[in-house]
Amino acid sequence: MSRIDAKFAELATAGKKAFVAYVMAGDPDFDTSLEIVRGLPAAGVDVIELGLPFTDPMADGPTIQLAGQRALDGGMTLQKTLELARSFRETDHTTPIVLMGYYNPIYSYGVDRFLEAAKAAGIDGLIVVDLPPEEDSELCLPAQAAGLNFIRLATPTTDEKRLPRVLQNTSGFVYYVSITGITGAAEAQAVDVSPAVARIKSASGLPVIVGFGVNSPEKSRAIASVADGVVVGSAIVSKIAAGEPVKDVLAFVKSLSDGAHSI
Numbered sequence: 435m436s437r438i439d440a441k442f443a444e445l446a447t448a449g450k451k452a453f454v455a456y457v458m459a460g461d462p463d464f465d466t467s468l469e470i471v472r473g474l475p476a477a478g479v480d481v482i483e484l485g486l487p488f489t490d491p492m493a494d495g496p497t498i499q500l501a502g503q504r505a506l507d508g509g510m511t512l513q514k515t516l517e518l519a520r521s522f523r524e525t526d527h528t529t530p531i532v533l534m535g536y537y538n539p540i541y542s543y544g545v546d547r548f549l550e551a552a553k554a555a556g557i558d559g560l561i562v563v564d565l566p567p568e569e570d571s572e573l574c575l576p577a578q579a580a581g582l583n584f585i586r587l588a589t590p591t592t593d594e595k596r597l598p599r600v601l602q603n604t605s606g607f608v609y610y611v612s613i614t615g616i617t618g619a620a621e622a623q624a625v626d627v628s629p630a631v632a633r634i635k636s637a638s639g640l641p642v643i644v645g646f647g648v649n650s651p652e653k654s655r656a657i658a659s660v661a662d663g664v665v666v667g668s669a670i671v672s673k674i675a676a677g678e679p680v681k682d683v684l685a686f687v688k689s690l691s692d693g694a695h696s697i
Contacts, residue, residue, distance in 0.1 A: 437530040437558045438583050438606040441480055442641045442662070452607075452663025453478055453654070453691040454643055456534065458485035458501035459518050460510030461674055467505075470674070471522050473684045475529045478691025482522075483561070483665065486515055486535030493563045497668040500675060512539045512548070516555040523556035532585060532606075534561040537573065545573055549580040559583035559606045567599045574603050587611055588634055590626075597637055607641040608634050609665065612648075612657070628660035635662075654693035664694045 435443070445452050455474055460467050474482055487505040491498060519531055533552065540548050540562070552560075560577055567574075567586070574584040583606030590613070592600055601608065612627050631642045644657050645665030657664045669690070673683045 436581065436583050436606065437528065438481065438532070441528075441530050442607065445480065445663075451658040451661070451694050451697050452480045452641065452643060453658075453694040454481040454483055454532075454645070454663060454665040455479040455670055455687055455690070456483035456485060456645075456665060456667030457670060457674070458487060458498065458505050459515040460487060460505030460508055461485075461501040461671070462504055462677075463508050464510065464514060464518065466674075466680065468518055468521055469680050470683055471518065472525065473680065474687060475526060477684045477687040478695060479529070479687060480663070480691075481530045481532060483532045483534045483667065484515065484519060484557075485667075486512060486533055486539060488536045488539055490538075491536060495668060497671050497675065501671045504675075512543050513551075516551050516557070519552075519557055520555040527556075530558040531556060532559040532561055532583075533557050534563070537562050537565050540573065545576055549577060549582065553580055553582065557582065559585050561585045561587070561609060563587060567602060570603050578603065578605060583607075585609055588630075590630065597634070601634075601638045601640075604638065604640065607643050607662070608638055610634060610642050610644045610661070611646045612644050613646050624656040624660045627657060631661045648690075651689045651693035654690045655696050658694040658697045666690050 487502040487510045577584045585606045586600050586604040587609050589611040627644055634642050641662035643663040644661040648657050648664050648666050649669040654664050673686050
């Protein structure tokens with residue numbers, strides 16, 4: 435059982451919803467980023483999504499794009515992202531880390547080399563948004579063979595014909611993108627999300643976590659009420675971009691997690 439599987443089993447036993455926080459590795463710099471990541475579990479974060487900086491993040495809106503650019507400008511690399519995860523693991527051995535990004539840096543690094551390094555660094559799962567199920571042999575299947583969950587995105591346009599293919603080799607949880615478009619582009623609506631979550635759960639049996647368009651404690655609570663959990667990224671990254679002190683960023687994260695956990 436992976437850390438992700440164990441965490442969702444623990445939450446299910448407690449009757450709690452999951453709160454997942456996304457931050458970009460190396461934003462605004464390595465040391466500050468590590469301080470934030472280390473503070474996330476105490477702020478109520480159940481699963482950490484760690485963004486892998488990339489020059490062409492096509493699924494992301496301006497907030498995440500700029501975070502990636504700041505990280506890259508500061509010298510962040512895939513190797514340093516794994517070092518950040520490894521440093522986090524020195525003091526936290528239980529909180530799952532999902533590395534979220536794009537395939538190009540992994541391909542350039544070398545898939546086998548990457549999987550070995552990611553596992554050693556304490557990464558538990560991968561979300562690679564530009565690798566469709568038709569390319570599972572590239573990374574998905576090798577990742578699962580190495581003991582890493584491969585988490586797939588489902589969207590409002592994933593129809594009944596496409597959904598089984600999307601779910602075929604998915605593990606850990608399903609990430610439901612609540613809106614059509616890029617991150618930070620619009621607000622998620624619980625009334626729209628609820629039937630989609632039910633459809634995916636009935637088809638997969640996996641927890642369904644909803645992201646994109648969640649930006650406040652109230653919205654976090656509303657979306658968690660119709661899903662197994664909620665992801666917040668752009669709203670947190672915006673606080674980091676504004677130069678807010680780490681303690682204030684983490685206080686905001688705590689308000690979001692409290693919203694999700696209040697269900």
